Amino acid sequence: MPADQFFPGGGELAIRMRAFDWSHTTLGDPARWPSNLRVALGICLTSRFPMQVWWGPDLTLLYNDAYVAFLGRTKHPGALGRSGRVVWAEVWDTIGPMIEHVFTTGTASWSEDIPMVFDRELRREEVYVTFSFSPIFDDDRRVAGLFCACTETTEKLISARRLDTLHRLGIESVEASSLAGTCDAIASVLQANPRDVPFATLYLCPEDSLEAKAVAWVGTSAETSSLPAVVSLAEDDPESTWPLARALRERTPIELGDLPAREVQLAAPAWPEAVTQALVVPLRAANVDRPTGILVIGVSPRRPLDAGYRTFIELVTHHAGTAIAAHERMLDSASRRAQDQFLTLLGHELRNPLSPILTTLQVMRMTSPSPEVDLVERQARHLMRLVDDLLDVSRLARGTVELEMQPMELAGIVDRAVELSRELIAQRNQHIVVAVPRRDLRVTIDGERMSQVIANLVSNASKFSDAGSKITVEATAVGDDVRISIRDEGFGIPAEMLDRVFEPFVKQPGSLARPVGGLGLGLSITRSLVELHGGRVEVHSEGRGRGSEFVVVLPRTLGPAIPEVETPPPPPMKAKRSTPNGKRVLIVEDNDDAARSLRTAVEALGYIVELAHDGPVALQAAKA
Structure with a gap:
């Protein structure tokens, strides 16, 4: 039988298997493989869903292209044809008993969102997986191998965890009645997420002050922290590990790697490993020229510092900086007006990023709907309602709410x-x-x-x-x-x-x-x-x-009422491929993210879209 029939498909793994020397494995010559193994492997190789086959007493591992992402660069392609016990030694305590149960009982297993530690991007990386082991029987109804379909749910769970932290941060920092209370609330929220924030220290930088003072700690304390309690902002101390003054001066985050080599030992409460990376981030707020403080935040030893992680830290510092800046304004005056300005500032600062987020989620629901998109949209809309409440309170206090009676x-x-x-x-x-x-x-x-x-x-x-x-x-x-x-x-x-x-x-x-x-x-x-x-x-x-x-x-009103006109709800958005009569739409929006998300949504409806970020450019575009 030709090799391409043993190993169907034109993917990477099918090609590798045809060229693989199977004589050095317990499986031997593919021409002698049993039909049930060939059938299982054919399903695996031609599927676009992550799948693997474990075969024989040695649990020889065979897998498809979609499964490569699970293995990462450290295991693929060396895992092909090796014993699964060796390939997945770091999680064998978790999956070994499951596999043994399937071999013993002949019944399939199902495991959802199981926490695991993969040797992948990091030596011990935090991962969550949903998978099922199903028995493959031989002609005598004995279990000869296993078929495993799996999907990684790491991003879903970690994104939900981080969104909850941001959600709580936006709410609880508002509820505080003082600047000190705001700082304590920020630390309390971050303390509740030790997997993403193993440690942090919050510094305040009062206006016209030449010093930054530590005011709140996460995963450590004022007594045990290796960070200084007071830092001069005039210039960096050459003996210090922490370049706080430079971060404020350059107004940009500074990444610190290999902390143990700098003689800094910081434990990660959620993990046995020590923290090896940290970021020094100036706290910024809109309409405030200077940074309001500094957040030194540790990076999880079990998650790569990827784009999603960096965005999470950026949003944490944005929320914290906005809340601190608003409370600093309130301290300038004990009047109700200062508090109303704080609510307005905070409401607008939270609403601005939420609008493009919701627009993008609507586009995702049109193009690639999923339960995860629905979950994030529900939480984002809930946060939008809270922000609208903040804005309503501010408008009512200022007397700017107009009624159409x-x-x-x-x-x-x-x-x-x-x-x-x-x-x-x-x-x-x-x-x-x-x-x-x-x-x-x-x-x-x-x-x-x-x-x-x-x-x-x-x-x-x-x-x-x-x-x-x-x-x-x-x-x-x-x-x-x-x-x-x-x-x-x-x-x-x-x-x-x-x-x-x-x-x-x-x-x-x-x-x-x-x-x-x-x-x-x-x-x-x-x-x-x-x-x-x-x-x-x-x-x-x-x-x-x-x-x-x-x-x-x-x-009560006497006399006739104006009949209420029923307004039909707008039809649901549906993506179109063709332009409706070649119509063009001009979007004028000074927020880049909001403009791009709106353009994506309108283009999905089939229109030709042009963007303008200010009035003069918009007028020129309209005349063209």
């Missing part, structure tokens, strides 16, 4: 609000009862803003109630008022909290089993918006475990 029936507004909360209610398997008259319950309101108010209260009722519970929305006319009641069977509110739940950044307590996240801004926004409508919000609760009721009271 019109008389309308309340029922349509309640319907829209309930629909906005429907997904959350369905996720928690809760039941919502709506009792609102369809006619003769008119109010003069801004429809969008009042939908936001009621949706906030319904979502709160869902978040602070157990799965399977009931939420009731009722509306009645009482004299010259309309009363809208949102009632739940949830955790309730302690008496001492009833007077504080509408204050900014005050969070209701969840249950001990299920704490509830958020910034604590929703009820503050709700009360402010209702008061702008000339109404008020009431809260009632008999205490812990007795549920809660929020009541919105609005002035």
Whole structure:
């Protein structure tokens, strides 16, 4: 039989196998290989999914092109034809018992997101894998080998872990009421992710100061840290390992490699190996000319410092720098205006990168949908809602929120609000009862803003109630008022909290089993918006475990309401290959990432796109 029939396909591994000297392996001449091995190997070589075949008592390893990425440059191509016990010696404690079980019982195994340590880019690299070992039987129904299909989930899990850190960093640094509290919050969030941040030291650089002072530590302490507590910014100490002054002067990150050779011994709490790399990164914020501080951050000894890792560290320092800069502004004045400027700055700084991220995720969902893309998009949209809350609080405090008041029936507004909360209610398997008259319950309101108010209260009722519970929305006319009641069977509110739940950044307590996240801004926004409508919000609760009721009271409007026009939702975006009638689109955007992501999205719809980053260029392009 020709060799290309033993080893089908034109890939790298098929070619290597044809040229391989099999006489030096326990498999011997391919012409004598059993048919079940040939069939399994044919499936493996012609598949584009990572696969491998383990054969015989020696577990001789055969694999396809897609599996090469698992092996890395240190193992491929030397792994071909060798015993799997030798090739994967570093993870044999994990996979050896699985393989033995399949050989003994003849039943397949399934393992999802299993943490492993590969000898790949690093000597001991943190990796996560989902795989299955399936038996290959001989003619006597004995297990002669194994078939293994596998996929690496490292990027999915590590990206989710880092996104959670960034998410928490953006929230918890905002909740702090002082600069010291902000620094402690930054350190606390980073401390919770020792796999990506084995150690860190945060320095503050006050304006006009010639010194940087360490104020927060991660993975170490002021007493045990090998980093100096105070650093002169005039010039670098030639005896020091840490070039903090140079990083500030050049305003660029400095990478430090081989720390043990510099006589620096820093443990990695999550791993037995010591940290060998670190970055010295100046903290920058938009609209601030000088760095606000320095973050010395360690690199995991088990993850390569690749583009994704560098981006994560860059975003950490951006969030930290923005929060610190905003709090420094607040220290200049005790007025409410300073806090509002901080919220606006932080909201815009977080919103700017989120817009291109969401646009890019929409394009990815159009072109290559996956559960991982959906997960990241959900988390990004959640973060966008938190940022919108920050901006709403700031606008309300400055009095810049404008309402478009019109008389309308309340029922349509309640319907829209309930629909906005429907997904959350369905996720928690809760039941919502709506009792609102369809006619003769008119109010003069801004429809969008009042939908936001009621949706906030319904979502709160869902978040602070157990799965399977009931939420009731009722509306009645009482004299010259309309009363809208949102009632739940949830955790309730302690008496001492009833007077504080509408204050900014005050969070209701969840249950001990299920704490509830958020910034604590929703009820503050709700009360402010209702008061702008000339109404008020009431809260009632008999205490812990007795549920809660929020009541919105609005002035009733007599006379006809303006009929609500149903606006159909826009059709879902679909990629097109042809240009629709040769139409061109001009995008004017000064943010490079936002402009590029928008161009990608619009081009996916089939348009010809031209970019302009300022007004004069846009006018010239429009005239062309």
